[in-house]
Amino acid sequence: MLISATILVPIIAGIIISVLRMEDKARHPWYAGTIIATDVLGILAMMSGSSLRLFSFAEGIDLYFEIDAIGRFFMVMVMILYTCVIFYAFEYMQMEERENVFFAFFVVSFGALLAVCMAGNLVTMYLCFEMATLTSMPLVLHEMTKDAVNAALKYLFYSIGGALLGLLAVFFVSYYSTEARFAFGGVLDAARASANEKVLLFIIFLGIIGFGTKAGMYPMHGWLPTAHPIAPAPASALLSGIIAKAGVIAIIRLVYFSVGPDFIRGTWVQYAWMTLCMLTIFMGSMMAFREKVTKKRLAYSTISQISYINLGLSLLSLEGLRGGLLHVAAHAASKGCLFLCAGVFIYKLGKRRVSELRGIGRLMPITMWCFLIASLSLVGIPPMGGFTSKWHIALAAIGDGMGIYAVLPPVILLISALLTAGYLLPVVVDAFFPGHEEEGHGENTKKKADEPASGSKEPTPLMWVPMIVLCLTALLVGVFGTNLVTMII
DSSP states (O other): OHHHHHHHHHHHHHHHHHHSSSOHHHHHHHHHHHHHHHHHHHHHHHHHTOEEEEEEEETTEEEEEEOOHHHHHHHHHHHHHHHHHHHHHHHHGGGSSOHHHHHHHHHHHHHHHHHHHHBOSHHHHHHHHHHHHHHHHHHHHTTOSHHHHHHHHHHHHHHHHHHHHHHHHHHHHHHTBSSSSOOTTOOBOHHHHHHTHHHHHHHHHHHHHHHHHHTTOTTSOTTHHHHHHHSOHHHHHHIIIIITHHHHHHHHHHIIIIIOHHHHTTSHHHHHHHHHHHHHHHHHHHHHHHOOBHHHHHHHHHHHHHHHHHHHHHTOSHHHHHHHHHHHHHHHHHHHHHHHHHHHIIIIIOOOBGGGGTTGGGTOHHHHHHHHHHHHHHHTOTTSHHHHHHHHHHHHHHHTOOTHHHHHHHHHHHHHHHHHHHHHHHHHHHHHOOOHHHHHSSHHHHHHHTSOOSSTTOOOHHHHHHHHHHHHHHHHHHHHHHHHHHHHO
16 A cells, blocks of 8 residues: 555646645645655655565466565665655746646656666566656756757657567566566576576676666666756756656666576676776776766766676675665765756856866855765775775675686766866866966956855755755765665665
8 A cells, every 4th residue: 555655646636736726836735745745655665565466468478566675675665765855946947938737747757766766676677667658858958949849759769679678588487487577686486597597698688787777877878878868857867867867777676586697697788787897987987078068968977887886786785785885875966956956057147068167166165065075985985985885885796706807896976076076177277276367357247256156046944955965965875875785785
């Protein structure tokens, strides 16, 4: 009952609230109440540890939900992001049209993503995965411009194409499984699987690529830098911070809870997977370093950072899995905060390019401090969450004794950290210390220098309180995250 209520309440309420005849602002308390009520239901469902079997598609194939430790972890991150972002969006979406449509899909996608977290077998996970794609696509489409339509279609086609590859893996793995539910370590029938090992390994690799599409893994990453800059900032924060993590959830469920890491450890699948992850990390960091548009820079950064998670998973060890989970939390909080900061720049100042952010630290110090703290986490500066997660991933790689593949991951992580510092920290330095060029030459720059510096351009608390909460979350992941994931796995 609690599981079904957690999924259905936001979906049904989101639709009903959006069609009621009332002013947009009058809907805000109802949307906020729905999100908070869903949070409460989700917490109760996690505490109860209940399961739910709705019906059977065929013999041994059920629509089945069950909340385990991994599901609880992802549910907490989904609830934190959605709760923070909706309050931010109440202010931000005043500059957009069709506000009720945005919030309707915002709330509905919340229920869909929670369903992905609570899925108890591959078939259920796949159906919820597709529902999450269909309900989040309108967030990209929202502005209804030509660019927004193209970006939304690209997101949809990439996601569906990747999901079809994932569906192929779902078919084969389900056929060779001993039971139709998740179990840590896998549920493959070893005797039957070994007789068709080559085919099954190829199908599993396609499944990893397919579900990795949602997570922006090369070569299926192209949708992400197109969709993020076009979507409203609250949607970008969700897409990067947690919706893209649906691909991570799917890969964890496929590899660790269905196939079993032992089946692919040491095979060409593991090395190909690791290679693609490291290539994506480096490529995403380089593209972010070169990009001049703020939100697009953050989008390329997301491609790189989520592949940190996949790299940890590809090590097929407990330490690697723990590092990946830590980076799920660290990245969700940090990148969610950065996209919200980018939204403040657009909402309050109309500034979309990195070069336009010089000197704004004196106009919005709270926003820039949040930008700095989130950036430090992504770079990997202790005690932030990004440092703890990368530390675990590097240790997992070194300890696995895989020759060159034990050395390359730490090297790639270090190079990417330097590039991350190169494309994020100068933004903060220029914002707080613009130098004489910003202050001295020309009437326009003189006028900017004369503007009041005591938070005159800061947004309302509806926008900066969620950013502070996400910064604190990134810090807490760094301080307490290791103990948390050790309890989970």
